[in-house]
Amino acid sequence: PHPLAMAFAVLAALRRKRVVLGVRQDTRAYVSSRHPGRPLLRLAATVLDAIWRGLARAFPVVVVGPEIAAHYGGARSLLEIAVSLVDERDLVPAEAVLKRSYRDELRVISVGRLEAEKNPLLLADVMARLRQDGDRWRLIVCGEGAMQAMLEDRLRELGIAERAELLGYVPFGPRLHALYRDSHALLHVSWTEGLPQVLVEAFAAGLPVVATDVGGVARAVGGAVRLVPAGDAGAAAAELQAIAADQGLREELIRAGHDYAAARTVTTQVKRLGEFLRGAESRPASD
DSSP states (O other): OOHHHHHHHHHHHHTTOOOOEEEOSOHHHHHHHHOTTOHHHHHHHHHHHHHHHHHHTTSOEEEESHHHHHHTTTOSSEEEEOOOOOOGGGOOOHHHHTTOOOSSOEEEEEESOOSGGGOTHHHHHHHHHHHTTOSOEEEEEEOOSTTHHHHHHHHHHTTOGGGEEEEEOOOTTHHHHHHHHTOSEEEEOOSOOSOOHHHHHHHHTTOOEEEESOTTHHHHHGGGSEEEOTTOHHHHHHHHHHHHHOHHHHHHHHHHHHHHHHTTOHHHHHHHHHHHHHHOOOSOTTO
């Protein structure tokens, strides 16, 4: 929800145009995480959220993930989707990935913006815990943002800067696909999320995933990831170690993730969205 979006929706409806709302994340949780010391902003986010949910009683709404779908349970018409850029050609066969060796260096990849709500400093804390298990762990960070310098400083403070590669922004495409496929696990540590598309990307590449139990992650993909509490470096490190040590666990996660991604390629999601938009009735029920 955004004030301008609300104005556009109302103006479009007054001009008898088709209106479909969209919600990709919990605005209240996002603002609370990004601006913890600003109660007026949190109040504004709560008000905007309430207004947007009110509009959803009159207009169709598309939401990302099951948690937001539940929050908009009173909507007139609702479509829940997973944001996916994965094409059928991007899916790596599970049988091929299961041959990946976990005996030597282990590469943990993180993909996302380096901003407060993404909690990037936890990546360094997790790596410090893994360092206690030896020098075979390496962190690959794809993303840029306001906290990049802070993450670099944190890695140096912990004495593990040489075990991390901060690659900056890596666009979705061949290079990112290769980085996924050369890694051994995805680590996702956000404070708040709807349903992050990086999970689908990692699933398509055959990566086991450790993710914080936030937003719609547990409801949507709980069986395909190892969930940990937000902010808990020890739990995240322990799950990564379990994945490295347990071939059966890896196979379970890889197969479940592959099935999830295969059912939610960009083609299938666009088709569902197109069908919903074609059938959507945007006029308020009172008309």
